[in-house]
Amino acid sequence: MEPRKDICMKIAMVTDAYNHGRGGDVAAIRLVEGLKKRGHLITVVATKSVQAERFFQVKGFCPPGAEESFRKMDFLFGIPEKNVLRKAFADVDLVHIQHPFYLGYGAAKVAQAMKKTVVGAFHVQPQNILGTMGKESKFMEFILFKIFSFFLFNRVPFIQCPSQFAADVLKKSGCRGALRVVSNGIAADYTATEHARPHWFGDKLVLINVGRYAIEKRQPLLIQGVQRSKYADKIQLLLCGKGEKMEMLKKMGSELPVKPFIQYVSHEDKLTYLNTADLFVHASIVELESLSCLESIGCGLPCLICDSRHSAAKQFALDERFIFKSDDADSLAEKINYWYEHRDQLKDIRKKVLAMAENYRFEKCLDKMEALYAEAIHANKHAKT
Numbered sequence: 013m014e015p016r017k018d019i020c021m022k023i024a025m026v027t028d029a030y031n032h033g034r035g036g037d038v039a040a041i042r043l044v045e046g047l048k049k050r051g052h053l054i055t056v057v058a059t060k061s062v063q064a065e066r067f068f069q070v071k072g073f074c075p076p077g078a079e080e081s082f083r084k085m086d087f088l089f090g091i092p093e094k095n096v097l098r099k100a101f102a103d104v105d106l107v108h109i110q111h112p113f114y115l116g117y118g119a120a121k122v123a124q125a126m127k128k129t130v131v132g133a134f135h136v137q138p139q140n141i142l143g144t145m146g147k148e149s150k151f152m153e154f155i156l157f158k159i160f161s162f163f164l165f166n167r168v169p170f171i172q173c174p175s176q177f178a179a180d181v182l183k184k185s186g187c188r189g190a191l192r193v194v195s196n197g198i199a200a201d202y203t204a205t206e207h208a209r210p211h212w213f214g215d216k217l218v219l220i221n222v223g224r225y226a227i228e229k230r231q232p233l234l235i236q237g238v239q240r241s242k243y244a245d246k247i248q249l250l251l252c253g254k255g256e257k258m259e260m261l262k263k264m265g266s267e268l269p270v271k272p273f274i275q276y277v278s279h280e281d282k283l284t285y286l287n288t289a290d291l292f293v294h295a296s297i298v299e300l301e302s303l304s305c306l307e308s309i310g311c312g313l314p315c316l317i318c319d320s321r322h323s324a325a326k327q328f329a330l331d332e333r334f335i336f337k338s339d340d341a342d343s344l345a346e347k348i349n350y351w352y353e354h355r356d357q358l359k360d361i362r363k364k365v366l367a368m369a370e371n372y373r374f375e376k377c378l379d380k381m382e383a384l385y386a387e388a389i390h391a392n393k394h395a396k397t
Contacts, residue, residue, distance in 0.1 A: 106385055
């Protein structure tokens, strides 16, 4: 697409990590690259960067006692160094703050003091942070959400929500900002294309999951679901990701009759597997949208998803046959059994999945993001006058 110089905006993207360690950070990189291709001038503020050209670096830190977990995820929380932020925001039209952390809090204060337009985003829930630390606590979830609201959600006039579910969460919390639903979108390379089915798949029902190994992602449940299926010896499970729980998952998987594939994969291999597997299986209990589900439906792969009340991912399930009870291995096994017995239907179902995916194609989502930015800039100018 040719750059649209007539509507060029100067935008600062503030995100603690600018790398491929987490779904939210991958989404930020894709957004930045998409905006640049349309002619917008983008500045990135982060603790470190993989590919940003106009980059301002701030210092980072990890919470005491959780250094190993966050460093393995290649994530540091940014420190809002005022002198760096002022330089980064000097000539921008708008500041986009990706996370409700300490860096976002400081960035919002500095940007607003400079009379800059500010847009926040809702890409992380308290459970994501606690899960990375290997913890689950309703009390800490409550406290963290209050902190997130103070740092960002109740501090900025506009907030991008990646799903209606995310917008509803903020609305119920009493968020005062204008909530705009804009999906992270499906990147252009996630399309249904011809790939040779790997020979080691054989004639098995192939189930795939993609994502970092973390407590809230519930990969152990996927192993248990396959184990309890009456067709366990005819199922190939793929858990594509990385994280400190890899060895634990491999040990659990060794009890399956068919050895599961548990390892990090290249982008090319991921596209092959998404185009040749039979079902994407998603057990995560916390999702504000789910980048992995977006990538799957982009390739036409149907998604079997848990019904967690903290997850938006079930919006990608075509009907009740593609939903299982959260944290219930027996319910998952029942659905696996059904789809093994009806796997002949999955090929035609792909057409319906691709039709759904058209609503989330990246260029359409970029259109909506540009509209949000333009609305926020207009509102800020009106407020000044």
